[in-house]
Amino acid sequence: MIEFEHLLLLFIATVLVNNFVLIRFLGICPFLGVSRHVDTAFSMGLATTFVMTMTAFIVYFVNTYILVALNLEFLRYMAFIIVIASLVQLVEMFIRYASPVLYKALGIYLPLITTNCAIMGMALMIPLEGYNFIESLVFGFGAGVGFTIAIVLIAGLREKLEFGDVPESLQGVPITLILAGIMALAFMGFAGMITV
Amino acid sequence: MESLFLYAVVSMGGIAAILAAGLGIASRTFEVETDPRVDEVTDTLPGANCGACGYAGCDAFAEAVVEGEAPVSGCPVGGEEVSESIADILDLEAGTTEEEVAQLLCQGGEEETVSTAHYEGVKSCNAASNVGMLEKECKYGCIGFGDCEAVCPFDAIEMNENGLPVVDEDACTACNSCVEECPHDLFVLAPLSGKNHIRCCSHDEGKFARGACDVGCIACRQCVKVCPVDAIEMEDNLAVLDYDTCINCGLCAEKCPMNTIDFYGERVIEIEITEECIGCTRCARECPVDAISGEAKEQHEIDPDICVKCGLCYEVCPAEGAIVKETEDKSQT
Numbered sequence: 404m405i406e407f408e409h410l411l412l413l414f415i416a417t418v419l420v421n422n423f424v425l426i427r428f429l430g431i432c433p434f435l436g437v438s439r440h441v442d443t444a445f446s447m448g449l450a451t452t453f454v455m456t457m458t459a460f461i462v463y464f465v466n467t468y469i470l471v472a473l474n475l476e477f478l479r480y481m482a483f484i485i486v487i488a489s490l491v492q493l494v495e496m497f498i499r500y501a502s503p504v505l506y507k508a509l510g511i512y513l514p515l516i517t518t519n520c521a522i523m524g525m526a527l528m529i530p531l532e533g534y535n536f537i538e539s540l541v542f543g544f545g546a547g548v549g550f551t552i553a554i555v556l557i558a559g560l561r562e563k564l565e566f567g568d569v570p571e572s573l574q575g576v577p578i579t580l581i582l583a584g585i586m587a588l589a590f591m592g593f594a595g596m597i598t599v
Numbered sequence: 600m601e602s603l604f605l606y607a608v609v610s611m612g613g614i615a616a617i618l619a620a621g622l623g624i625a626s627r628t629f630e631v632e633t634d635p636r637v638d639e640v641t642d643t644l645p646g647a648n649c650g651a652c653g654y655a656g657c658d659a660f661a662e663a664v665v666e667g668e669a670p671v672s673g674c675p676v677g678g679e680e681v682s683e684s685i686a687d688i689l690d691l692e693a694g695t696t697e698e699e700v701a702q703l704l705c706q707g708g709e710e711e712t713v714s715t716a717h718y719e720g721v722k723s724c725n726a727a728s729n730v731g732m733l734e735k736e737c738k739y740g741c742i743g744f745g746d747c748e749a750v751c752p753f754d755a756i757e758m759n760e761n762g763l764p765v766v767d768e769d770a771c772t773a774c775n776s777c778v779e780e781c782p783h784d785l786f787v788l789a790p791l792s793g794k795n796h797i798r799c800c801s802h803d804e805g806k807f808a809r810g811a812c813d814v815g816c817i818a819c820r821q822c823v824k825v826c827p828v829d830a831i832e833m834e835d836n837l838a839v840l841d842y843d844t845c846i847n848c849g850l851c852a853e854k855c856p857m858n859t860i861d862f863y864g865e866r867v868i869e870i871e872i873t874e875e876c877i878g879c880t881r882c883a884r885e886c887p888v889d890a891i892s893g894e895a896k897e898q899h900e901i902d903p904d905i906c907v908k909c910g911l912c913y914e915v916c917p918a919e920g921a922i923v924k925e926t927e928d929k930s931q932t
Contacts, residue, residue, distance in 0.1 A: 465614060469610045469614070470610075473603075473606040473607075473610060474603060474606075475603070475606060475607055475610060478607060478610075478611060481611065482611065482614060485611075485614060485615055485618060486614070486618065489618035489619075489621065489622055492622055492625075493621070493622060493625050496622075496625050496626055496629040497625070497629055499629070499631050500628075500629035500630070500631055501629075503631075510655060
């Protein structure tokens with residue numbers, strides 16, 4: 404039971420307190436790029452969540468049983484990036500097969516998940532924090548859910564903003580950045596509530 | 600130290616090999632069948648992904664071309680060479696699009712129209728239209744503040760003294776800016792060869808239209824009746840011309856009691872059938888007023904009393920020189 408409580412805390416901490424986008428400022432590129440409509444933002448969040456969870460899963464094994472066991476920690480970046488790249492490739496193939504509409508809507512941002520720093524950051528944090536297998540999975544999944552929440556929230560705000568009377572000089576990206584800043588401030592309110 | 604090197608190479612190679620195998624299987628499982636022409640078109644494109652065509656990169660443009668959404672000549676970077684090779688792939692002819700020019704479908708300037716109000720606000724058609732303040736009685740016509748002149752990126756539109764925009768046909772590139780800008784939708788893109796325009800957009804009933812403007816369409820239907828090719832239709836008290844069907848004969852402009860129709864093409868004055876006639880009867884069948892008579896395989900004749908001189912027989916005649924016509928250039932008058 405204590406174990407479960409610990410994992411739940413870790414999950415909430417990753418989703419809210421240490422939100423990848425709004426607190427750690429990772430993955431800003433898709434956060435601004437694909438947040439025009441709620442449904443594409445949500446799909447992007449799902450794709451990222453899937454890639455993150457799978458990455459956490461594989462990265463844990465690669466790190467523990469290959470890199471650490473063989474004293475090859477210095478190859479972490481290389482090993483992780485090929486894992487992430489292949490996973491993204493797999494997701495891209497699957498989405499193209501399953502939903503061409505979604506494939507078009509995500510556009511260039513789908514292959515860009517590869518270079519999404521949120522995923523690389525998450526992968527690198529696993530050995531850094533010393534998470535075990537279950538913790539890694541929860542951490543990866545939580546990071547994805549946190550990303551999804553952030554991107555869906557801002558997409559909802561931006562959809563409302565379409566009807567707003569934005570001053571000309573702030574239209575488009577500037578107002579979005581201001582929005583993101585205010586959201587980050589709001590999420591700062593969670594800071595220090597859970598320390599895992 | 601050497602063993603570390605060996606481990607590094609083997610382990611990284613191993614990871615890569617496993618992932619590659621996984622991807623290979625996945626690519627077979629999730630294979631998507633695409634139109635092979637899309638790939639061919641993509642190969643011919645410059646591949647700069649510059650977006651000058653208006654699509655997100657060369658792939659998106661190739662797909663749009665194959666689906667017929669984008670023009671074959673849509674890639675400004677590749678130019679003629681690329682559009683020709685795309686046309687080859689798609690079995691189309693490059694540059695089949697006819698040149699177009701913007702035409703103003705209103706000629707109610709300050710002189711021709713009745714003003715019933717005075718507008719003191721921002722001098723912009725869109726602003727005036729938004730607050731519903733129009734100086735002219737006609738609520739469909741040109742507002743006259745020149746939003747089209749301001750928006751035209753090629754300086755092809757100029758407001759004349761009568762408060763109407765004049766399009767310079769040589770400078771106009773049919774970019775559609777004025778069509779989108781005009782709050783009353785008075786501009787259309789018409790083929791450059793079209794020399795006949797119904798310059799009115801008023802849906803008012805005849806007596807109101809006549810009261811508001813000296814040159815407005817009063818929906819008398821004369822043009823509809825006289826048109827030999829049925830190119831004009833009445834839509835909600837307004838005569839609308841179909842440019843694809845119109846043969847630029849100028850008959851409707853002659854009939855129009857309000858001078859709403861602006862014709863500046865070549866009007867047929869004399870037309871007759873010569874000895875070259877092969878007697879195919881095509882002209883006789885096409886003639887809207889049955890002015891042509893004659894047996895098959897014999898020379899036909901036009902009855903000058905019935906003939907309306909529309910020139911349709913000249914257009915359809917398959918034998919060269921069988922029908923000769925004399926025309927008058929109406930663009931001068």
